[in-house]
Amino acid sequence: MNLVYCKYLMSIDDKKLAEILLQENYLTEEIIKQAEERSVTSKKTLFADLLDQNILSKDLIGQAIAESFGISYSDLNSHQPSKEDVLKIPEEFAKEHRCVFLKENEETKQVTITTDDPTQELATGLASLFPDKQVIITYSLGEDIDTAFFNYQKTLDTRFSKIIESKRHIAPEILQQIFEDAFIFHASDIHFEPRPKEVVIRFRVDGVLH
Template sequence: MARPEKVRLGELLVQQKLITEEQLKLALEEQKRSGRKLGRVLIDSAYVTEEAISRALAKQLSIPYIDLKYYEFSPQFTQLLPETQARRFRALVMEDRRTALLVAVVDPTDLFAYDEMTRLLKRSIELAVVTESQLLANIDRIYRRTDEISGLAKELGAELGDTPVDFGELISITPGLEEAPVVKLLQSVFEDAVQVRASDIHIEPQERNLRIRFRIDGVLHVQTEADHKIASALVLRLKLMSGLDISEKRLPQDGRFNVKIRNNPVDVRISTMPTQYGESVVMRLLSQATGLLSLTKLGMPQRVLERLRHAVHRPTGMVLVTGPTGSGKTTTLYAALNEVNTPEKKIITVEDPVEYRLPGINQVQVHE
């Protein structure tokens, strides 16, 4: 398939008599004000349906429109694209047509997504148009463990009941510990977070419920919401795992522990903070299985890579790396250290905390 052409959606919908010029004008004004995509503004304003937009794009580009209600995805193909990329590009790999992979997309005019998927999949791709709601529903079903986690949360809530429970006794029993609902729930949360490459897990008690969120590519996404009464059991279990003081609930605490996900070690940094509805927990996940990337694998444009390499090889100076949480600051700095780490050099780092162990480098942990 040839690289798709850029289409002006508003003009296309007017040409196909799906919306009027006046509706387009009002939608463009709202788009400018809110910053939302034009298609979403038109749908939310009830000027046109999601399916009508998808069919119009498919017709204009001479590519198929597919109703996902009647399509069964195969894990053999969907797993070719990690969930983070599937959500980012609003895409799912459907099948292998020998000469190319068929990929379902919401926006077939997104040239950046087309180029990136071609690069990531290392294959030619053909596009089919689908609606965003159907695509996201299938991404949730294919990649996530939401139903499993929600079910385990309900199981834990049922076990705790409405009467006071000795949580320490509940959690510290050794025989069959791995079958305890709180243990199975946390394990599923960790496995799901690692699968979607989340950098952080947030466990947040609210007034009426407990919210668990993942930070993926710097953006927080709600994983599940559960009964508020399981919050204390989860926090207590995590405190026991990280060696924190389980009796201290009025002051913030920091700790660290390890979990195994599919036999791969994952370091977890944990911070607790008292809130008006209970203790909130934030966990940073540091998977040792993925290994450290080299600078060439970070996806930088060649000119940026060359400038960074020149900077890190200089004998004096400073390199500042900034960005929001989960954007890759630590990954970039460790990749830079790997770049200059040779037997002829002595390297000392000062870190808070040490996130990855680098052979041959003297890493100093800061203690306040």
């Protein structure tokens, strides 16, 4: 197996992000300085300030980070992998190494894996998962990686059943599962609809109640 990647990607703090955006010519020193001053006052991260001020989009920031490490950027928000593809990487490995299966090209024998933290440890595991394949590593934003991980989740009713069987902190744990799903789906609100023998839980996403 050949592994195509460039550099070890550390967690990116405000200082590192500012350096990347300046180095990759996405922002000028003046704009970065103004954003840093605002973020100190508002106690927001530089990333959040740039989004709030509509200076850069998430995708542009992700692209800048990817370019700084010599890795292509994969927009998981607009091009979400199917559940079938995500499950090609075992859950434990995927969450430990923060990686998601994107696609496979049978003709070239290449598979594309995206991550927000490509490390040397990733190579060894992928070699056993995809023998005789060339693995191409791309970069995606951490929150989009987390959203893709939702494909590993069991349905809410299945998780509820396990919580009830455990007989421990039933109500808090059920609410925690609901809130986690709402967060992953970017739901604006949660609806609890009582029925004679059940309660239907619905999320409003992009103005539509599901």
